[in-house]
Each structure stands twice: as C-alpha cells, then as structure tokens.
Amino acid sequence: MTDKRLLYRVILKLMAAAGIIALLMVFLNATFNSGGDIDEVSPVISSEVVYLKLANVEEGKVTTVIWENKRVGVIKRSSQTQLGLMQQSSKAPEASIIDLESHPWRSIDATYFVYYDKGDSGYCPLFFERENFKDTCSGIRYDLTGRQDGGTKTLGVPPYHFSNTGELAVGRWTADY
Known part of the structure; x- marks a missing residue:
C-alpha cells in the first residue's frame, strides 16, 4: 500500500x-x-497615419509615437552629427526603404532619424545614451543612423515623410492619398 x-x-x-x-x-x-513582427517593412500605404509636431522633438532626446501597435522613435541629431552626415553625402535619398538602407544618413532628412524602437533580440526596447542606442536585451549598440557598431545589423525604418506644416507623418512615404 x-x-x-x-x-x-x-x-x-x-x-x-x-x-x-x-x-x-x-x-x-x-x-x-510584444506583438507583431516589424522586420517586414512594407511600402504599402496604410490607412492610419500618425502626426508628430517637429517642434516637440528635442535635440538628443528620443520622442516615441505608436503606429500600427509598434513603437516608433524619433530623434533630432546634433548639429555636429548632421554636419558629419552631410560631409558623407550632401544629397538626400529618395523616400523609399531601398534608398534609405543604402544611404549614409538612413533618413530622408539629416536632421532627424526615424526608426522602430525595437532591438534585434526579442522585441526589447532600445535605450538611448549620448550618441548610441543600446538593445536592452542583447546589449548590441547602434549609432545615430541605426547601424550596428562594427556589424551589419540595422534598425528598421517605418514609412514616413515631412509635411509642409512642420510635422512628421509616420505611415506613408509621400503626402499623396
């Protein structure tokens, strides 16, 4: 028993x-x-566009917005960083993910960097310290163009454009509807 x-x-x-x-x-x-995968950045026009007043974006501080349930970070680069990028290439890229990936700025305007606030490992948010982003899970660091320091990984870039009214519109590459 x-x-x-x-x-x-x-x-x-x-x-x-x-x-x-x-x-x-x-x-x-x-x-x-935390949700859907953002590795697939599609140039398909979304019905939802999020607007951010650029006057609210401070130099050296990350401002985040939510677009399609994903955190999108916006940072205004310092004038010294902008000058360094302009020396690499004085011509702005076309508004498409293909052109942005190969361009030294990795943004439409050298003044701002717009990126998905997600690191490479497990949807962890990024931590901004001085001139670098740090993935809070893996410890990988990215510069202000979203490229990994000494590596080939890059931060994702959502579709966006700058409006004539001083706003950043996240969700479309152009202002055309």
Missing part, C-alpha cells in the same frame, strides 16, 4: 513541476514578445 502512495506522490510532484516550468516558459515568452 505504501509503494502505491509513494508512486502517486512522485507522479503528482513531477506533474506539478512540469506545469510550473510550462507556466514560466509562457510568462518569459510573453515578456519578450
């Missing part, structure tokens, strides 16, 4: 341990997975 009791006790403890481990895995997965 005691052997059966001992066997049932061991089975019950193993089932409880397996349940706790499965629950912890679900919690960890939910912690680092």
